[in-house]
Amino acid sequence: MTVVRRSGVLILAAATGAVLLAALGGEALTGGDPVRTATTSWAGPAPGLPLGADGLGRDVLARVLAGGRDLTLISLAAAGTATLLGVAGGLWTGWSRGRSARAVAASADLLLALPLLLVALLAVVAVPGPAAVIVGTVLGGTPLTLRVVADATAGAGRTGYVEAALSRGERAPAVLLREVLPAHAALVGADFGQRLVLAVQLTAALNVLGFGPPPPAPDWAAMLRENLQGLGLNPAAAIAPALALTVLSGAVAALSHALSSRGGGS
Template sequence: MTTVLTAPRRRTRPARPGTPRNHRPPLLTGAGTLLLLLLALLGPLVAPHSPTEQLAAPFQPPDGRFPLGTDVLGRDVVSRVLSGGRSIVLTALAGTAAAGAVGMAAGVLAAMVSRRLGDLLVRCVDALAVVPALLVVLVMAAGFPGSDVALVAAVALATAPFSTRVLRAAADTVLSSGYVEASLARGDTRRAVLRHDVLPNIAGPALMDTALRLVASLHLTATAGFLGLGQGGAAPDWGRMVSENVPGATLAATPFLAPALLLVVLSVCVGLMAGRLADALGRGIT
């Protein structure tokens, strides 16, 4: 009697025991995150006044015309809050996307080449990781003053090294699994293994890592605005609004509290979404 051996089917990693497959991030957190993102992206369309026009005396208290009062230059705080989130969110999203693309490419490449070449690539990435993120932002902003593209590049350079390490570890785990070894043994090319085995199985860790890097990108972008980096002039920016209006905190609190609270709530919501996403997928990222 002849025993026929069949190649195992490609499969995704099973969920962690005890983790329900239909677990989803809570509705409240998801709705809050979506609402804040919509406020930041669509806010300029519904701003009641020009965010750069001086309309009244500085630090005027809230009234019927200005629900949150005016800022240090007499501009409407509501209009500046509605218009000031778009640049931060778009810059953070662009920087996170660029960092994710670089981290995915470098991490998977380091896992699929020889161990020596992979370690060399990771060491080169580590050389960038030791530079403080804020220093990278300052250098890029000083070299290209007023450039949002430079700020996006700085955010990507500051966060990509960590994504590279996370995704290399995830890819290493998949490549050392039995079904990948079986795929290679039956003659599948490394490109086929990459497409059908590696990428689908590291999609979860990549998604969670992206959410975590988005929180860091939001912090870096807001810090850059607080320091007056990025787009200059009178352009509204939540981080810059905090810096501009802190000296008048004893006269009016809303001009700096409103953007600061929005930044905090947005960061917390995105962080909670990342944590619940990790629970839902049954994996953790360190």
């Protein structure tokens, strides 16, 4: 059973990687031009246009394949920043019992009380869309990562392997990076998945509200909004980008879940 679970994680990781790759490089898979008007408005699926056309007669398949790249890149950058800050802060606050570490941990907890969407909306007024996603994910996600990593670090501080490292004179940064972090790598990986899902949702939400790339650039969230009006004429035009968003979030979330249940066992 455990063997099944381990290979399950590998399969999930491969599948998630494939989904991310497709989202990033999907444009290369098709010869279609995502911004050229190919046929009439809301034309249904036809030979050469498997998913039909949108309100301006553009190829929906080409737009779906091209519409995930920016969204995924922004989400990866945002989740990466949030996890990096959270892990660094968590290692520090979990290890040091000093006053400043406690103050950082307390203010991170305070940040959690802020409504995330409101913060993101305020940020998007002040800075461009991608930066707003990063700000939102960091404000909403970093405190969670920090808490989890700080707890794990504090627990690891009492283990024999950390004490052995201290006893051979390793300094705190070496202990944290060589001993504590590797021991909790699965936890951090799972946490990164959670932050990525949050970032994808935030990017999609802001893009639906119109803060995404300006038209005619393809984008899943913007397509969802534009093509809802044609749902009766060509349902595929709205369903395909929605499905793409779901598969991306779902794959990352499933991998994250598998990683976290594995990390608990070791």
